[in-house]
Each structure stands twice: as structure tokens, then as C-alpha cells.
Amino acid sequence: MAYRQLLLALMEVVPAMLRKLSSLSEIVAAIAIFAVVAPARAQSSGPEPPRKLTLTTDDGVELAVTYYPSSLGKQAVPVVMLADHQTSQSVFAPLATRLHAPAEGDTAANSPADAHQSFAVLTVDLRGHGDSLAQRLPNGSTRQIDATNLNRQDLAAMVTFDMKAVRKFLVDENDTGKLNINALSLVGAELGATVAVNWAATDWAWPPLAVGKQGQDVKALVLVSPAWKFRGLNVQNALQQPGLRTGVAVLMLYGKEDKKVSADVKRIYELLEKHHPRLASADPDELHDLMEIGAEIKIQGTQLLKNKSAENRIIAFLETFVVEKNFPWSKRRND
Numbered sequence: 001m002a003y004r005q006l007l008l009a010l011m012e013v014v015p016a017m018l019r020k021l022s023s024l025s026e027i028v029a030a031i032a033i034f035a036v037v038a039p040a041r042a043q044s045s046g047p048e049p050p051r052k053l054t055l056t057t058d059d060g061v062e063l064a065v066t067y068y069p070s071s072l073g074k075q076a077v078p079v080v081m082l083a084d085h086q087t088s089q090s091v092f093a094p095l096a097t098r099l100h101a102p103a104e105g106d107t108a109a110n111s112p113a114d115a116h117q118s119f120a121v122l123t124v125d126l127r128g129h130g131d132s133l134a135q136r137l138p139n140g141s142t143r144q145i146d147a148t149n150l151n152r153q154d155l156a157a158m159v160t161f162d163m164k165a166v167r168k169f170l171v172d173e174n175d176t177g178k179l180n181i182n183a184l185s186l187v188g189a190e191l192g193a194t195v196a197v198n199w200a201a202t203d204w205a206w207p208p209l210a211v212g213k214q215g216q217d218v219k220a221l222v223l224v225s226p227a228w229k230f231r232g233l234n235v236q237n238a239l240q241q242p243g244l245r246t247g248v249a250v251l252m253l254y255g256k257e258d259k260k261v262s263a264d265v266k267r268i269y270e271l272l273e274k275h276h277p278r279l280a281s282a283d284p285d286e287l288h289d290l291m292e293i294g295a296e297i298k299i300q301g302t303q304l305l306k307n308k309s310a311e312n313r314i315i316a317f318l319e320t321f322v323v324e325k326n327f328p329w330s331k332r333r334n335d
Helices: 003-020 022-044 089-100 150-176 190-204 244-245 261-272 299-304 308-321
Strands: 052-058 064-069 079-081 120-126 134-136 142-144 185-189 218-224 249-253 290-295
Touching: 022 052, 022 134, 052 120, 064 134, 064 150, 079 089, 079 150, 079 190, 089 185, 089 190, 089 308, 120 150, 185 190, 185 249, 190 218, 190 244, 244 249, 244 261, 244 290, 249 261, 249 299, 249 308, 261 290, 261 299, 299 308
Parallel strands: 079 120, 079 185, 185 218, 218 249, 249 290
Antiparallel strands: 052 064, 064 120, 134 142
């Protein structure tokens, strides 16, 4: 609850409480308590500032990430952001900041101010990008990873090793009550979108264990200019995963004037469409759990996010298909 809401609520109950107090000393004491508690609540209501971290993958890559922790604990929806080829996590800073610490009264997502909650955001430099350039090899030597020379093994390792390290971090945060990994959302641009789709399929392929839940956490994919294939890493097999097809809401944003991107978006949409039926009478402008929104421009990727309306659509989509679903929290490790 925002501090302003708390203050208004207290203003309604305090006068009645004071009327029941019988002495001046009791009234003074009550006012003193209110003066201490209200500022304390105000100070604790906002999220912590973002912090830069390093996650180590099982194959020795030091992944640079920035974590924007939420103030909502087990109700916090985590959002992982994956950038395009030869870019870094910094391109997501404006959107990450807005999701992490929305301005009071922010209704740009066409939702009530209190619905635009604080998300727990993790922006990631995938291997070979940003500050994730070094890999410690088993023999003790160090390999420098160059984004311009990524091979098929490097791309596959983004899905397996990089995202495994990301998930381990999120599970640790989940189990300490700082977020709800069962409401996980992924935002990927171009190459990042390809990685996001493939990892979402991996996540949904894990069956539940007898001792509890281990996967099926990804509930939304926001794909910015998604590509069908990048240097041998494609989305075709991933999109065949039954859980991904039915259990994940998908939003695609792109520039229509690029014919290749438009063709790839159409191909992805047609594979998913029959699993996300829309009522014939539905308003075409109404939010749906499978959406493709093309702008009449040629620019692609995170350049599209410089437009506030794109941010607004992403926020509204995540609010509707993740936040409002209230997916249950559960501990993941039985230590």
C-alpha cells in the first residue's frame, strides 16, 4: 500500500481512537506513536536501489547482471530482460527502472496506480555481451568471448548455462521470500527473444517433482522483434512445447516495414494462434494473451522501446496476464 493510502486510512481511524482516550497523557502518547510509525512505514515502502552483481555459470562464464529488487516480497513478479546481439543490458535501463519503481500515480499502463506495482527486475548481459566477456576454462586459462564471433555452442550455452545461472539466482531470492518465481516473465529483444523462447520451453519441459514444483514458472513472454532463427539457434522446436503453447502469454512488438521481421512474427503467431482462441465478438483493441503489435516503422529491437507507448503496452500486458493472476508462491528447495 502506498504511504499516501496508509496516511488517509489512519486519518479516518485516529480521530475515533482519540475520542476513546480518557486523559491528555494518553492522547499525547497516541500522537507520538503515530508520528513515529507513519514515517517509518514511508521509508520502508519503496524498493531498494538496483545493484550490479556477477553470476557464475557452470561452464565458468562470469555473467554481469543488474538486479532491481522489489519491495513486495512474495508478491513480487520477477522480470528477466535479455538484450539483442552486440548490445548490453543497459538498453533496458529505462523500462527496468519504471517497472522497478513506478512513479506515484503512474497510470500510463491504463491501470489503477496501485496496480502498477514494483516488479523485481533482472537485466542480463548474456555471454559475449556487455561485461560478460570472460570464461574460466577447466585448465585454469581464460577465454575471451567476442559477440562478433559467437558459434553455435556459445548460443546454445546462453539457453542452458546462462539461463540456469539466472534461474538459480531467482530461486534463491524466491526461497528467501523476496519474489515469486512462479510468476516469472521474460522480455527479450531479437537474439534475446530467441533465447527467451528456448529457455521458456526448457522451463515448461521440467515435470513437477514429488517434493514440489521445479519448473513451469514462465508465465509471460514479451518478444521485441523476435527472429525465427539466429545463427542456428531457432525457435521452431521450442514453440512445439505444449506447456509453452498453452501456459504462457505472449506479446510481440516489431516494426512492420521490415519484411523479414514481419514474416518471422507472422510465423510465430500462426504456430501459437490456435492455442490462444479469441472470441469472435472480442474488441480488437482489448488485451489478449497472444498479441502481435506492429508499428508502421522500420526500426526494431530495443529502439522500439524508446517510445513510451511501447513501455505502456508491456506494463499493461504484464499487469493483466501475470500480476492479476496471483500465481501462488512456494519454496523450491527442501534444504
